Amino acid sequence: MSQEAIRDDSARVPLIYDPRVRSAFFQVLLVVLLGFGIWWIVENTIENLSRSNISTGFGFLRGRAGFDIANTLIAYSSDSSYGQALVVGVLNTLVVAAAGIVTATIIGFLVGIGRLSNNWLIRKLATVYVELFRNIPPLLVILFWYQGVLSLLPSVRQSIPLPLGSYLNNRGFYLPSLTWGPGFWLILAGLVIAVALVWYVARRAHARQMATGQQFPVFWVSVLLIVGLPLLAFLLAGMPVTVEFPQKGTFNLTGGTNIKPEFLSLYLALSFYTASFIAEIVRAGVLGVPRGQTEAYSALGLRPGKGLRLVIVPQAMRIIIPPLTSQYLNLTKNSSLAVAIGFPDLYAIGGTILNQTGQAIEVVVIFMVVYLSISIITSLLMNWFNAKMALPER
Amino acid sequence: MQEHDMSWVRTEMVLAQAAPRSQVGVAAWLQKNLFASAVDTAMTLVALLAIAWALPHILNWLFFDAVWTGTDRTACLTTEQGGQLPAGWSGACWPFVGSRFGQFMFGRYPYDERWRVMLAGALFLVLLVPLLIPRVPYKRLNAILFFGVFPFVCFWLLVGGFLGLRYVETPLWGGLMVTLVLSYVGIVVSLPLGILLALGRRSHMPIVKLLSVIFIEAVRGVPLVTVLFMASFMLPLFVPPGMTFDKLLRALIGVALFASAYMAEVVRGGLQAIPKGQYEGADSLGLGYWQKMGFIVMPQALTLVIPGIVNTFIGMFKDTTLVLIISMFDLLGVVKQNISGDPTWATPQTAKTGYVFAAAIFWIFCFGMSRYSQFMERRLATSHKR
């Protein structure tokens, strides 16, 4: 009787108050609205494109680019295609991002540890660095380096000579370049063998320590192997290298490797800017390890250096890695600010192509795909690293 | 009962003695903080040397060697460059900033109408300051005024064109006012949008969840410049022919959408930190979804993430400089324009001076905000201390 009443009651609930119906209705409405919005946009776009006579599709990527690019990692000339120009841009983005990530990490770790130093002066200096750089827009830092600092360097004729035959002037940083002769493969082979040996030694040493408790100086042996074997190969092959020093030409220094001021300022600015955030992450990570851990390793008789390396850092890394990943992503995304100083990254080259061809949608799609892929790949790599560092829970 | 000989017990307190020399005083502090070990001593010396080398340079450049008066670039040129200053001179060229200060603040906003911008700025401060101080009452009214009423007043004051104010077109806007307008609109739009997206991401409706995730991750995965690029190059393609958006509006849309994705993640963090019991409690009271979120969950979650919100806002404030890439002139844009587009002040020191000035302004704003966020963090942390 009562059961029935309840059932009757629930049956009488109007559909409008049924959460499932409401949720379904709401979602259908959303899809319809969104679909309508997309349809409206697509319709407008098609009409606009056909009206201004702009063709669609990615066929334009095979067209001749016609413009030259200063920094190219792959063979590129004005005869190359738009597609190749974009590849040049992607590579430039990746190079500046990778270089920036490495430098920012190093500076960031140093400053972050500096902020925890027992030394008052070092602590304060690190704090000043962090507070200074993280409260200034990155674009401003880039422009400051480019127009404020690097443009004050002397002209080519008054280049500042630096050690090892390198020069610094307002066209950038000139380094001697190395050209490898025949027999280069021997050095490479030496390096490969060295790496393989190091891996083997590390494994054996680890196994031995686990079994007997005896330690083996893996680090020094590794250094010896990695430096020594290629060096040996180099000497055996009869030093197959010619060093090309930068020479004064009519306009610029010719020969050698030239790192352009556009790259330098972008790289320095991104590194210094991101380092201030990494420093804070490192500090938080180290502080996040409970104090008891320090006391525990001291109680076990480990010396501070070893304790830090074996006990504190591995735990701090677990706190550090996730936010570090997002800083790496930020740095990569900030590299698109290159356009403000004329460094030919993906964004700058894409913009030029858009201007030549009018293919706005295709170019934006390429931007989205490339940046999203970089983001996803970086995230995946860091997640893998994070998983490796994670506490093996038993 | 035995008599105790109490003669060995002191009857008066020993006077407190000064702490050992090695524990107090300047010398002890120095030893502890600067010269604790050999490595420490070396680091201190290196740092001291670095400071002794850099600080005079910086101070001289900023103040002692700087030029303070002048009417054009000759004031800041050395003899070999065609001016009066000794060869090898290097210092800030402050008259450049002085003569362009109006532009740095207002862009090309008409001179006679600048009081409107200043009035809007004053109103902004009057509403913002009490909102930030936790002790001041009437928070709700204050927030309504700041987020609900002020935008309209501000729109009327800055754009004009009705109620007796002259219309000022946005291409004339520039400088710090554009920076502030972009950031203000960014936060006013991104906060509610971010909350909606965060709720969407945690929603049980699969389609809503999917769409929110796609939007948030897509926007977070690309640089702001591409979003601005889309807003300025693709938006015109998306709308019917002839319908055009103001450039500033396009930048606003770009910045707001971008910020809302980041805001959504911050708010989601807050939502996740609310114990499940709170949700269940609200359910058991028979509250509907919006009541549950609006009265129980959101107030707690938002309070929890105020520092995160402020940090997102700092990021957005810095990101507004990127509009210079789509040819709009915020503070940095105007400074840059004056550095490279105008030969009146073209000297080797102009760029540095201008950027140092812009950096100082950005730094003051961002540092103030981050300090506020830390203050709130400490204040909020009290209730969660174990």
Add this chain to the structure above:
Amino acid sequence: MKHIVIGVLGAAAFGMMATAASADTLGDVKARGFIKCGVNTGLAGFSAPNAQGEWTGLDVDFCRAVAAAVFGDGTKVKFTGLSAKDRFTALQSGEVDILSRNTTWTINRDTAQGLNFAGVTYYDGQGFMINKKSLPDVNSALQLSGASICVQAGTTTELNMADYFRANKMEYNPVVFEKFEEANAAYDAGRCDAYTTDQSGLYAVRLQMKSPDDHVVLPEIISKEPLGPSVRQGDDKWFDIVKWTYYALLNTEEAGITKANVDEMLKSDNPEIKRLLGVEAETKIGTDLGVGNDWVVNIVRATGNYGEIFERNVGAETPLKISRGVNALWTKGGLQYGMPIR
């Protein structure tokens, strides 16, 4: 909260959005009351704001002439400074009605980019500028092998330079900037050995250098750069107005009608002048075009004829000191040839 925000957005959008169906630009322009004209952000002689903040220059005056033809008033025009990159989007999206921004007429832009060029207001060619003080031995662009060259991104200049150096088998380092001002500043700061753009532009840029006399323009002209105003495709009526404004400027110069003597000329008995100025009985030339019959008179009153515009902005009396050269009328050995107005 949400509603308030939507309200704010709505108000802002409403206040800042202008709607105009581009199929009838003339109707929209008339309803709006002014013409939106896209110009260069700052190229002396062509379009640059002067000390009072007013736009001046050859490209600017052309837009004023169109405004005079449509409204009888050369001031009914609003200018938008555009970079090389956003200029085409601005025209296509209706942000501007005319693009008068020293833009080179090419087949790609005329077809694939959806533009319609109305004429050539300035025949130009690309050249190079160097700092004579730091490079005293360079007299020819052919000596520029190995040089760093500053150039603005997204221009025909960038492409011509690539072709020129390739054809002459020379190496060079392009230093490419988004904005014209950035390229100027970088060249002036010594980042590049040479600067390249249209020759007229070189003379204008030279004036903005710290010491203009140090810089020389090299003699080689490496390309044809016909610069002219353009409009959107698909609106023939508007295209006609812009095109014939240009011809009217040329024909008035040919007929000797100037800003000073236009009122006298109205009384002239010469049938050609009468026809041109719309005082011929029962004339329909102006109304057929979609403007008033006194359109030519209005144009000349507002800006003067082509020769006057040229001399005022870039001619021998200006700091640019550019001679008419190929930009003289066809009757004087130049290329400027106005189609007959009849």
